[in-house]
Amino acid sequence: MTTSKQEDFDSYVSSETARKYKKSASDALSKVDRHMLDKQLAAVQRDGYVIIPNVLSTEQLHEIRQEVSPLLDSTGRNDFEGALTQRLYSVIAKTFVCNPLVEHPLILALLDSLFQPGYLLSQLQVINILPGESQQAIHTDDAFYALPRPRQALGAATVWAIDDFTTENGGTVVIPGSHQWGEGGPSDEQLSRQIHCEMPAGSVVFFLGTLWHGGGANRSSSSRLAITAQYCEGYCRTQENFSLSIPLKRVAQCSEDIKRMLGYSIYGPFMGMVDGKHPKRLLEGLA
Ligand SMILES: O=C(O)CCC(=O)C(=O)O
DSSP: OOHHHHHHHHHHHTSOOOSSSOOOOOOGGGTSOHHHHHHHHHHHHHHSEEEEOSOSOHHHHHHHHHHHGGGOOOBOSSTTTOTTEEEEOSHHHHOSTTHHHHTOHHHHHHHHHHSOTTOEEEEEEEEEEOTTOOOOOOBOGGGGSOOOSSOOOSEEEEEEESSOBOTTTTOOEEOTTGGGOOSSOOOHHHHTTOEEOOBOTTOEEEEETTSOEEOOOOOSSSOEEEEEEEEEOTTSOOSSOHHHHSOHHHHHTSOHHHHHHTTOSOBTTTBTOBTTBOGGGGGTTTO
């Protein structure tokens, strides 16, 4: 390649090739309190996570519970999913009730600050931990990306408390600061540093994909309902294959932010294309 061809290629990589649908980005940063956001980001950098209390209203919590409870009809198929844990996948194909959580401005503002424009929704799950469930294996969500640690996170997750989260009922377990650890699983001493996220219903814990965490044991007599949304950089493979699991007609009814995060977007100059074109063309005439 001659130098000028190389220069052309470099500028092509950072260019926008789609003509009809231009890159879109969330406007969350203009909607949140900058001072609060900076404090949250400082906590995320230091501890790997931050708890944002009391975000959802009682009405929202009621609506979510009403809508998702009838959809939870089976328990986990392996230790990781949990024999006494109900999980719902492909959530947007079944209900839109979790969409406001996925695209909550407080969360998008954190994601906008941490990741490249064009980050994706990697997974959306309803998780209901039933009484008697044991603690899930401590893990990192970024572990799928086989790159040596310590390294920058390639994604982040939220766990929204729909019920109060306590130590007794299985509030998410995190190991503060573990996002900075190197290769290898945690030692006994490191595991002894785990703590439960205790937070009232309507709160959310946001954590980096490099943070060691897991679902807690439920030693109470009630279930613990949560919604979790995971996100990844636009150049990473998503855990759920939303292109195949969410019908186009459902996607067409979602907001621009959700469409973009479901993969109806281009990570420049052409990652995500369909037949050489912008994937949003598939949604034309469907809304
Ligand atoms: O339910 C939780 O609190 C966390 C669950 C989790 O980390 C997972 O299933 O990967």
